[in-house]
Amino acid sequence: MPDRSSSATRNPFTEQETPAVGVTVEDLSKNFGRMQVLKNISFSVEPGEIFVLMGPSGSGKSVLLKHIVGLEAPTSGRVLVDGHDATSEHTREQIRMALVFQAGALFNSLSVYDNLALYPREHRITDERGIREKVMRALQILSLETAAQKFPSELSGGMKKRVAIARALVMEPQLMLYDEPTSELDPVMSATISEIIATLKDEYHVTSIVVSHDRDLALNIADRVGILMGGELIHLGPPAELRQPTNARIADFLNPKIDIQNPRFKKLET
Amino acid sequence: MKQLTGILEGIGSTVLLLLRSASYIGTLPRQRARFIEQCFMIGYTTLPIVAILSFFIGSVLALQAGYAMQNFGAKQLIGSLVGLSMARELGPVMVAILLAGRVGSAIAAELASMKVYQEIDALVTMNIPPARMLVLPRLAAAVVMVPVLAIIANLVGWFGGAIVAKYTSFIAIDPPAYFAALRRYMEFEDVMNGLIKAEVFGFVVVLVCCNIGLNTRGGPREIGAAVTRAVVTSLIMILVLDYFVTKALM
Numbered sequence: 001m002p003d004r005s006s007s008a009t010r011n012p013f014t015e016q017e018t019p020a021v022g023v024t025v026e027d028l029s030k031n032f033g034r035m036q037v038l039k040n041i042s043f044s045v046e047p048g049e050i051f052v053l054m055g056p057s058g059s060g061k062s063v064l065l066k067h068i069v070g071l072e073a074p075t076s077g078r079v080l081v082d083g084h085d086a087t088s089e090h091t092r093e094q095i096r097m098a099l100v101f102q103a104g105a106l107f108n109s110l111s112v113y114d115n116l117a118l119y120p121r122e123h124r125i126t127d128e129r130g131i132r133e134k135v136m137r138a139l140q141i142l143s144l145e146t147a148a149q150k151f152p153s154e155l156s157g158g159m160k161k162r163v164a165i166a167r168a169l170v171m172e173p174q175l176m177l178y179d180e181p182t183s184e185l186d187p188v189m190s191a192t193i194s195e196i197i198a199t200l201k202d203e204y205h206v207t208s209i210v211v212s213h214d215r216d217l218a219l220n221i222a223d224r225v226g227i228l229m230g231g232e233l234i235h236l237g238p239p240a241e242l243r244q245p246t247n248a249r250i251a252d253f254l255n256p257k258i259d260i261q262n263p264r265f266k267k268l269e270t
Numbered sequence: 271m272k273q274l275t276g277i278l279e280g281i282g283s284t285v286l287l288l289l290r291s292a293s294y295i296g297t298l299p300r301q302r303a304r305f306i307e308q309c310f311m312i313g314y315t316t317l318p319i320v321a322i323l324s325f326f327i328g329s330v331l332a333l334q335a336g337y338a339m340q341n342f343g344a345k346q347l348i349g350s351l352v353g354l355s356m357a358r359e360l361g362p363v364m365v366a367i368l369l370a371g372r373v374g375s376a377i378a379a380e381l382a383s384m385k386v387y388q389e390i391d392a393l394v395t396m397n398i399p400p401a402r403m404l405v406l407p408r409l410a411a412a413v414v415m416v417p418v419l420a421i422i423a424n425l426v427g428w429f430g431g432a433i434v435a436k437y438t439s440f441i442a443i444d445p446p447a448y449f450a451a452l453r454r455y456m457e458f459e460d461v462m463n464g465l466i467k468a469e470v471f472g473f474v475v476v477l478v479c480c481n482i483g484l485n486t487r488g489g490p491r492e493i494g495a496a497v498t499r500a501v502v503t504s505l506i507m508i509l510v511l512d513y514f515v516t517k518a519l520m
Contacts (some may be wrong), residue, residue, distance in 0.1 A: 069395050092397045099395045106390035122398045124300075171396065 020047035020207050021082035021095055021174045023068055028077035030063055033134045037063050039231040040077070045224075048203050052218040052239075055228035056253060061211040062102070064228065065179050068209060069099045081175060095175065098168030102180040104160040108151040112139075112163050113148040116170045138166040142196065158189040165196060176200065178210040182217055192215060194221050215254050219243065227253070280503075284481045290401035291409055301407050308411035312373050312476075313418060320368055320419050321426050327360055328352055328427030332434040336441035345441055349451030352431035357456065357464045363512060365416060366376040366471030370504035374479035377408060378500035381483025382493040390484060405480045409473065416472030417465045424461065428452060463519045470515055475504045 023045040034234040037060045043052040055061050066072040067079050070086045079086040081095055106115050116135040120126060126134070139145050142162040152160060161181055168176055178197065182190035194214075198221040201208050212218065218225050219239045227235040227242075227250055235250055236240075245251045296307065335351045381404060384390050393400050428449075435443040482500040486492050 003311070066391075071394060092395075097395060099392070101388050101392060105392040107384075107389055107392070108387070119396050122396070122403070141277065267374055 002242055019082075019174065020205055022049075022207065023051075023175065023209065024080040024083075025064075025068070026078050026080070028067060028079060029075050030060070030067065030072065031075045037231050038067075038074075041228075041233050042077075043209060043226055043233060043236055045209055047207050048201070048205045049220055049223045050197065050210065051224050051226065052210045052212060052222035053226045053228060054213055054215075054218050054253075056213065059228045060231045061213075061228055062179050065099070065177055065209065065211050069177055071099075085196075095213075096171055096173045097169065097175045097177065098173035100161070100164045100168050100170045100176070100178045100181055102183060104164040106150070106151065106160060106163055106167070108152050111148070112150050112152070115152070115163065116167050119167070119171050134170050136151070138169045141169065142166045145198045157184050158186075158192075159192055161189075162196070163202075165193075169170065169200070173206060176206045176208045178208065178212070180212055181210065182212060183215045190217065193217075197221055229253070282483070283485060284477060285407060287401060287481045287484070288477055290399065290440050291405045294399065294402035294406050297402055298406060298410055301403075304403070304407035305410055308407045309415050311376070312369070312408075312411045313415035316372055318421065319372065320365055320423050323364060323368065324356070324361065324405035324423040324426040324491075325430035327364060328356060328360060328430030329434040331355055331360070331427070332431035332441070333438060336435065336438060340440055340446060345443060346447065347451055347455070348431070348435050348441065348443060349428075349448035350455035353428055353452035353456045354460060356424050356427035356431075358459045359512075359516075360463070361404060361427060362464045362468035363508065365419045365423050365468050366475060366508045367505065369412075369416065369419075369472055370475045370479075370501050370508065372506050374475045375497050375501050377476065377479040378483040378497045381480060381514060382496040385484060385486045386489060386493055400484060404484075405477075408476050408480060412472045412476040413469065416468050419472075420465055420468035421461075424464065463516075466519060467512065467515050470511060471508050474507050474511060478503050478507060 025041055025043050028038055028041040029036065041064065053064065053187075062237070063072060067074055068081065068086055070079075070088070070092060073087050081091055081097065084094060086090040103185050106112075107118065110118065113135055116138055119132050120131045120134060125131070136145070136148070139148055144159065144162055144166055147155060147159060147163065152163070155163065162192060176197075181193050181197065185193065194217045197208060197210060197217075200206055201221075210217065210222070219242060222239045224227060224237060225235070225239050225242055226233055235245075235247065242250070242254060245254060331352045332348055335348045336345060339348065339351075381390070381400075384404075390400050393403065432445045432448045435441050435448045436445055470497050479500040482496050482503065486496040
């Protein structure tokens with residue numbers, strides 16, 4: 001069984017251990033033109049933790065994730081990954097971060113195998129035989145062995161998500177970020193993806209930040225959950241606190257009631 | 271004011287992309303496969319259209335020159351006129367325009383769709399610089415293949431002119447006389463000037479199209495807009511640079 005008290009990532013492909021990393025978000029604000037998308041967000045994620053960030057569509061979750069991985073620069077405030085500024089290229093060279101994009105962002109001109117092999121090839125991590133072993137191991141973990149020679153256009157939505165996770169896994173990341181990993185999937189496939197995320201954390205002690213509006217995922221696999229609404233972090237705590245939320249907005253978000261007599265869109269009109 | 275800012279931003283980001291790509295020049299030997307693939311794309315797939323157009327441009331040039339010169343008794347100079355025109359101006363400009371339309375548009379479309387569908391973001395998070403993997407092999411391939419295309423355009427254009435000069439009744443100049451006139455008034459420097467121009471145009475076209483593709487934001491409509499912008503910008507750059515490079519080489 002994995003040692004969850006350890007602060008090191010056990011690499012799934014080698015016997016090496018690399019330190020798990022924490023993330024600190026300090027007074028982060030982001031404006032796009034006149035629109036403020038993130039408003040003074042502050043929180044931290046401990047090494048080896050699964051942190052789930054929930055919120056309705058358009059609340060700024062994906063933008064926040066892009067700040068953590070350094071794809072967006074803050075308007076004010078900062079994001080530190082293991083103490084290093086997330087926007088710095090030096091941080092990306094020092095720390096292995098992998099982002100599983102909502103739509104997969106697989107390279108459409110490459111086969112599944114070549115998608116997974118791209119990172120170790122480009123960084124010359126090992127020879128072609130070693131790369132093959134790593135890729136096949138990642139495909140095996142995600143039950144994708146038969147898809148190795150297929151192209152992304154030939155895959156179902158669920159398989160694309162799993163290939164994206166496998167591609168991230170080959171990077172041997174210290175920090176895994178997932179953007180809506182269960183969106184557009186059927187309930188069984190959503191549960192499978194949630195189990196994969198939890199298993200990766202349990203077995204390899206990777207720090208995971210998951211952006212989702214999937215209640216089941218958050219309540220079942222998160223160590224802590226943050227809720228983002230209108231660009232503000234309005235809740236931060238263990239998932240147990242969300243089973244019976246006291247805040248009306250959070251309760252409505254997590255347990256929305258369908259009221260055909262008094263629909264929400266008509267309330268908005270008035 | 272907004273348009274001026276946009277133009278300045280475009281120039282700035284293009285120069286930055288060039289510098290970034292140049293900083294990875296040492297990685298080119300291990301990107302052989304990508305370089306060869308781009309040479310194939312830029313050179314081999316553009317060759318047929320370059321050959322067809324050059325042949326007919328050379329032919330039309332000979333035809334028009336013959337028609338105009340017959341009244342002055344200067345038909346014997348058709349070879350030098352076609353030769354110099356193709357080598358110094360029409361060959362390089364035509365290759366660059368074809369490159370913008372055929373290769374530049376494809377580059378802009380490919381990189382813009384990679385950007386829109388987050389493949390570029392995925393590369394960045396994997397610490398694989400797009401300038402190294404996507405731009406450098408294309409620039410290097412353009413440097414190698416565009417002069418080759420320009421040489422072929424010249425040769426085919428001269429050949430087209432020779433055929434028209436022989437088989438058009440009011441010209442009727444044999445190929446030996448045509449090529450003798452071509453050699454008499456043309457120097458190696460003329461050909462080299464044309465090749466330098468082609469090199470500059472090809473490099474700029476590929477760089478501009480890469481930059482526009484990589485800076486695309488939005489959805490499918492923006493991909494189409496990026497392709498149009500890339501081709502139009504390339505054509506303007508070719509014609510503007512044509513004047514300045516020609517003047518500099520005189």
